[in-house]
Amino acid sequence: MSDPTARFRPLGRGPSFTLGNKLERVAFALVWLLLARWTPPQAHRWRRWLLQRFGAEIGAGARIYASVRIWLPRNLRIGADTLVGPGAELYNQGTIIIGPRCVISQRAVLCASTHRVSDPDFELVLRPIRLGAGCWIAAEAFVGPGVQMGDGAVLGARGALFENAATMGIYRGNPAVLLKERRFNPAG
Structure with missing residues (x-):
């Protein structure tokens, strides 16, 4: 895993990432393009296996679509029975941990890094x-750097979450605000 306290200066002295990091990402991008990107939706087991070869920790039954974009697999942990939908982007320069039974809907973005604006x-x-566990990030929503979502939290479509989300909270808007508490209907 990358050091979460690591800092890089893109406009400053030296490269932002090591040559080894860059080569690892290029190798993964080529493997994903050649062996996963074109696969049918049902090939989730194969895509899990490929991600695991690059250091991702993926739980049993997780479904990751071929069009998902992942920056660095070794910075990714996905729980069992989680779905990462078509076109989702996991921009994981920093670590992204997704609990079991979560849904990351189509074209959602999780971004685990930012820039210090006070630095030239x-x-x-x-x-x-x-x-x-059991979180849902709806279509085209954005989860910002450093965010933690409690079990069962929901971020509505196109919402942008920059603060932590409470357990079983339903959030919407940009910036996202708590709408109400999520409750399960015992009748199904």
């Missing part, structure tokens, strides 16, 4: 994201 070189700061 825009120092890169890695800020891990953690989603508890």
Whole structure:
């Protein structure tokens, strides 16, 4: 895993990432393009296996679509029976941890890094994201750097979450605000 306290200066002295990091990402991108990107939707087991070869921790039954974009697999942990939908982007310069039974809907973005705006070189700061069990990130929503979502939390379509989300909270808007508490209907 990358050091969450690591800092890089994209406009400053030296490269933002090591040559080894860059080569690892290029190798993964080529493997994903050649062996996963074209696969049918049902090939989830194959795509899990490929991601695991690059250091991702993927739980049993997780479904990751071929069009998902992942920056660095070794910075990714996905729980069992989680779905990462078509076109989702996991921009995991920092670590992203997604609990079991979560849904990351189509074209949602999880971004685990930011830049220090008080630095003239825009120092890169890695800020891990953690989603508890049973969370749902709806279509085209954005989860910002350092956000933690409690178990069962929901972020509505096109919402942008920059603060932590409470357990069983339903959030919407940009910036996202708590709408109400999620409750399960015992009748189904």
